[in-house]
Amino acid sequence: MQFQQLRYFVAVAETRHFTRAAEQVLVAQPSLSQQIRSLERELGAELFHRTRGGSTLTDAGQALLPLARRILADAESARLAVQETVQLRRGRVRLGAPPSLCTSLVPDVLRAYRARHPGVELVVREGGSRDLVRILADGGLDLALIIPPPAGEAAGLDVTELLSEDLVLVSADRAGRRPARIADLRERPLVMFREGYDLRETTVAACRAAGFEPRFAVEGGEMDAVLGFVRAGLGPAVLPGMVAARSGLAVTPFAAPGPGRTIAVAHGRELPLTHAAAALRATLLSHLADADRAGALPPGTRLLPARPGPASHPGPPGDGRSRGVDAGGGLG
Template sequence: MGMKIEQLRSFEAVARIGSFTRAAEELFLAQPSLSRQIAALEDEAGTPLLHRAPAGVTLTPAGEVLLPIARRMLADASAAREQLDELAGLRRGSVRLGAPPTLCVSLVADVLAAYRAAHPDIELHITEGGSRSLVQAMDEGALDLALVVTRGAGAMAPGTELVPLLSEELVVISSAARGSAGEGLLPARRGVTLAQLATMPQVAFNRSYDLRVATDAAFASAGLTPTIAVEGAEMDAVLRFVERGIGVAVVPAMVVIDRPGLRSMRLLRPQLSRTVNLARRTGVGPSAAAAAMQDVIFEMVARVAAPGTELADRVDVAPRGERD
């Protein structure tokens, strides 16, 4: 096909926004120019790609097929430009990293701080979301790298490689504030069983969270019904609610670091854990900026559970050979 990058960029903008007028504004094009580019692309494809209607623009079946391909082509073109720009060194470029909220408040914050200190001229773009949506975004070319969570083996999508980074325990947290309603929720013992946890008032995550899916599945498998105090919260809200003593919550062990308002206890019988992976596209070499990001991620993962650290007994780092 003789499709041009400018035509694909115009098509992607119209498909995403649902309006020729607003897409033209975003691309700084006159609307007739945008319309001509779309018409030329449809001629090349040999079929209509968009439905035009007073209520907005929608994709035809052919448009649905072309859209993810167009996004990958645009991403590859952008990556090629960045790699050419970076031949002289990491003085320009960008990295688009995706991660679930539970990692953005822990590992990702340290990764970005270290990367920014080493490469201050590189633009950083972060996307928060569920692991599957992040892999889909990467497959479409919207992300360079993603940190994703799994509880099994294998790629989450064709063309995606998962590199195991670490295995992390899930722990139960409560308020550490003296005299708070939540101070006495966790017993003074080594850990809490799932059956004991089910009787405690819980601050439950939004059901879209991978973490909520895992804990719900554990309760269901054990024939238990949890006691819910508050349901549907996002990550920051869950931590704040627990600090205020509203209830307990199940979170990854790394989340508790540097949070003096929280105390944690191990979850026992069963012990729950998750695997954190680096997701990257196969067959597509990373830009220099993205390759540097990978190195920083590996370095920070090695530090997080180093002997003598708070997480040494709750996080197992994958052997380096699994990442090469």
């Protein structure tokens, strides 16, 4: 049984005439009659009483008519649903990002995306880069902003490095007139994130490389808590430049070479991105490029040059770029 046969059947049932039905569905009358006869053979019953003046439904035809109309209506609904999804009037995107990006980059990107595609549902999951990489590999996310993992942990992922970002020192005091050094933190107890944040691991590693173990004034906070503790004067914290720029706190850059991190966007290679997810990725890249051209990136944040690389998704020309990967991280 084919949709075309059902469409022809409904047309004959409604017009009660094979010739008029053929004109309605824009097919030759012999072809329509042949398809109806084929449908009757498949069903094992005649569907019409055929007379010189027209055609009327048999009992079998009466039983089939409401079902045929429902099947055709469902098929049309399916066609429209797919068309709306392709045209981004509906859909769903699952985006993962660390908390530091959820408080800085992500809101601006989602606002731009929502303005263009208001019918697409957005689901955001905060997490550490290692967790997000695992969830991506398991198919639980469409896209994720991550600190790139080591190459061995990125198997099965398309990873595109986007930004390099300096880390800065924030405090409730006035910003220092000279750049800070990691060694300056030896005598300054820090407000520190809880374990699992890559910012904690990066800060501790930088202090140890400078020859000392950092001291904590207070530790264990999430991003909002750390900012609140710094505002309360409990101590300084090391933060990404994008977060610091929005914090309202005094910002002191580190002298070169200071600590920093790389931000990338990733998705699984096994399945192509949905149209909605590919559009979000394109919006992210466009937003960063526009901010870079306008000089609106925070100080110490640099857009990385694109390199040709593997891509496994639909998107605008030049959208499938991938770069190498470096050290991974946690929640930061």
